Amino acid sequence: MTGIVSYRVALQQRLNLMRPTRDQLQEFIQVHPPSLTPGIKELISLLQSKKVAVYLVSGGFKEILQPLAHMLNVPNENVFANKLLFDEQGVYVGFDESEPTSESGGKPRVIEQLRERLSCATIVMVGDGATDLETFPNHADAFIGFGGNQIRAKVKNESKWFVTDFQEMIKELGQAVRCGTL
Numbered sequence: 001m002t003g004i005v006s007y008r009v010a011l012q013q014r015l016n017l018m019r020p021t022r023d024q025l026q027e028f029i030q031v032h033p034p035s036l037t038p039g040i041k042e043l044i045s046l047l048q049s050k051k052v053a054v055y056l057v058s059g060g061f062k063e064i065l066q067p068l069a070h071m072l073n074v075p076n077e078n079v080f081a082n083k084l085l086f087d088e089q090g091v092y093v094g095f096d097e098s099e100p101t102s103e104s105g106g107k108p109r110v111i112e113q114l115r116e117r118l119s120c121a122t123i124v125m126v127g128d129g130a131t132d133l134e135t136f137p138n139h140a141d142a143f144i145g146f147g148g149n150q151i152r153a154k155v156k157n158e159s160k161w162f163v164t165d166f167q168e169m170i171k172e173l174g175q176a177v178r179c180g181t182l
Helices: 006-016 021-031 040-049 064-073 106-118 153-158 166-179
Strands: 056-061 079-082 085-086 094-096 124-127 144-146 162-163
Touching: 006 094, 040 166, 056 064, 056 106, 064 079, 079 124, 079 166, 106 124, 144 153
Parallel strands: 056 079, 124 144, 144 162
Antiparallel strands: 085 094
């Protein structure tokens, strides 16, 4: 977003133009099944094997992210994203404005909610966009920029650690496990 219109207003305007129905959303998910970036399943499995909680935080839609979360063994309650609202006939009526991800600065708010709820010692955010980068340094303890799908100059330039392949993170975690630091 350019900052001229808030994220929530831009989201509302776009959805009001599209007015997706529940059936259209389901058809979209069936026609365009979720696909995983190479290495992400292995990375998350490694983290989970070490009892590290994994959360998906996105400005996208829960209805689309939940199949991905299922593929990654991430519980639905660990998915923070926008939720579309439909009436009894499946007609679009809006989106859940109580979701922090539905407004500018939403991802940092999710990180703060997690910190309060879980009394987390360390939160690491991995992301590929400017809204992910917003979480560091004031909210997340570390940020890892990811450019495996698309390299965004701002993320690459402002990340202390930038990777284009999850294998690099897997290798580092493996080293941490061998050294007893994870």
